[in-house]
Amino acid sequence: MKVLVVGGAGYIGAHICKALAARGDTPVVFDNLSRGHTHAVRWGPLEQGDIRQEIDLRRAFEAHQPDAVMHFAAFAEVAEGEADPLGFWDNNVAGSLNLLRVMADAGWPPLVFSSTCAVYGVPERLPLTEDTLQRPINVYGRTKQAVERALADQAGAGGLRYAALRYFNAAGASPDGEIGEEHEPETHLIPNALKAAAGVGPAMKLFGTDYDTPDGTCIRDFIHVADLAQAHLAALDRLQAGAPSFTCNLGSGQGYSVREVLDAVERVTGRAVPFSVESRRPGDPARLFADISRAQQLLGFAPERSGLETMIADAWAFHRARWNLPAQ
Numbered sequence: 037m038k039v040l041v042v043g044g045a046g047y048i049g050a051h052i053c054k055a056l057a058a059r060g061d062t063p064v065v066f067d068n069l070s071r072g073h074t075h076a077v078r079w080g081p082l083e084q085g086d087i088r089q090e091i092d093l094r095r096a097f098e099a100h101q102p103d104a105v106m107h108f109a110a111f112a113e114v115a116e117g118e119a120d121p122l123g124f125w126d127n128n129v130a131g132s133l134n135l136l137r138v139m140a141d142a143g144w145p146p147l148v149f150s151s152t153c154a155v156y157g158v159p160e161r162l163p164l165t166e167d168t169l170q171r172p173i174n175v176y177g178r179t180k181q182a183v184e185r186a187l188a189d190q191a192g193a194g195g196l197r198y199a200a201l202r203y204f205n206a207a208g209a210s211p212d213g214e215i216g217e218e219h220e221p222e223t224h225l226i227p228n229a230l231k232a233a234a235g236v237g238p239a240m241k242l243f244g245t246d247y248d249t250p251d252g253t254c255i256r257d258f259i260h261v262a263d264l265a266q267a268h269l270a271a272l273d274r275l276q277a278g279a280p281s282f283t284c285n286l287g288s289g290q291g292y293s294v295r296e297v298l299d300a301v302e303r304v305t306g307r308a309v310p311f312s313v314e315s316r317r318p319g320d321p322a323r324l325f326a327d328i329s330r331a332q333q334l335l336g337f338a339p340e341r342s343g344l345e346t347m348i349a350d351a352w353a354f355h356r357a358r359w360n361l362p363a364q
């Protein structure tokens with residue numbers, strides 16, 4: 037099967053390309069390389085283009101005639117979205133509408149869409165089920181919610197079948213160390229803690245110790261990127277088998293506090309994590325973790341590598357090699 041992986045040079049997209057190739061599918065990456073990396077495109081051709089340019093997408097579809105589409109191309113940094121709403125709506129929403137128009141002309145290949153738990157906002161009840169009332173509290177979450185609504189409307193009108201996968205906190209690197217998380221600038225917890233532990237970055241800033249949680253720091257649900265990749269393959273297979281559109285959470289189902297993550301980083305690396313306590317980061321809900329029963333039921337989802345120390349160990353192995361640190 038030939039799969040067009042839109043945004044396939046980024047962190048999550050690249051892991052899905054690797055998983056597709058491992059089972060004999062061909063990932064064709066469409067990416068503008070604004071955030072992704074050419075060195076992460078290793079398992080199929082690269083079509084350089086921008087989702088904001090419909091003509092670029094048409095060119096890729098004509099050249100490759102994909103059997104299915106996976107769509108990861110989006111701006112995803114919450115703070116960036118607050119500063120540049122128009123840029124986020126243009127890239128994330130208008131870009132996705134361009135993709136849908138081209139998919140319509142291509143006879144509606146099935147679509148796996150990369151969504152987020154940010155569509156929920158601050159939950160009233162935990163764990164979060166897919167039916168939780170959606171009240172996104174940032175621009176990023178609202179743009180993803182808007183695309184989900186466009187997908188649902190189009191699927192209702194006929195043609196499109198899709199899976200919208202709402203990720204919680206993606207973490208880790210490929211277990212063989214081949215690819216991992218490389219954001220620039222890096223804003224995420226685990227890579228920043230590893231940088232601080234390794235001494236290749238500044239002391240980590242711990243945003244908020246006064247939340248209504250047992251240790252005062254935020255609680256998040258971390259999911260290994262390799263487990264995410266397996267869920268995407270299962271979602272694709274389900275659509276290929278003719279299933280109707282569906283939406284599901286992808287997390288481990290387990291919440292860990294920021295302090296618990298820092299403790300685990302210290303255990304895995306054998307190094308202290310220097311950090312400073314800062315005030316809360318705007319837009320951070322206190323506690324988020326997923327009910328994953330729908331993913332278990334529909335996709336046979338099992339977050340096998342998503343133990344906290346396993347995820348951190350995989351990320352540490354990847355970064356240690358990149359930073360040329362001596363083996364432990």
Ligand code: UDP
Binds near residue numbers: 114205228241244
């Ligand atoms: N966090 C932190 N310092 C950092 C990065 C993140 O204290 O350098 C906290 C952040 O406030 C949040 C949690 O770690 O409570 C997870 O943040 P991240 O940016 O990794 O993912 P998000 O939950 O925003 O998707």
